Amino acid sequence: MASIPITPDISIEESEIEERFVQASGPGGQNVNKVATAVQLRFDVARSSSLPGYVRARLKTLAGRRLTSDGILVIDARRHRTQERNREDARERLVELIRAAAQRPTRRIATRPTLASKKRRLDAKTARAKVKKARGKPQLD
Structure with a gap:
């Protein structure tokens, strides 16, 4: 049985992919009404034995409405x-999606704002407060 390589350690079996050919809209002239050129590729993410658990979970979130x-x-x-x-386009898109799911996201390292950035923020707030205060009614002394 042939397999489709995704990453060096992940590959999916062709038997896990189901392809249906349907009539496509768009370019093709008179041929578009006669030949089923569009491909609907279906891959069972939930029951795939080829994908590790973390890839399956990320693929579910990346797939979205698909x-x-x-x-x-x-x-x-x-x-x-x-x-x-x-058909090639659909398979390439599947492989790209699984590759994206296989990449583990980098963990964000929590950092604190610098002293200079805090000062800039407070200066901006003070300047903005002055602008707003100047819009009010003039004070009668």
């Missing part, structure tokens, strides 16, 4: 005029 309530990732590819190029 993920069904059953945990199936649906990618529609209809950019090109031929079925084969749309």
Whole structure:
């Protein structure tokens, strides 16, 4: 069985991917009404044994609206005029999405504002307060 390499340690089996060919709108002339060139690629994220747990969890958040309530990732590819190029496009988009999910986000290191930045902030607030105070009614002495 062929597998699609994602990263050096992650690959998915082709049997986990389901492809359907549907009629596409857009360019193609009269051919667009006769040939099913658009590809609807479906990948079951929830039940995939090829993906580690952290990749599966991040992929669910990255997929957004492309993920069904059953945990199936649906990618529609209809950019090109031929079925084969749309198929390649859909697979490339799936691989890119899984690669993005496989990259662990860098942890933010909490830092404190510098003394100079605190002073700039307070100076800006003071200047703004003066501008607002000048807009009020004049004081009668």
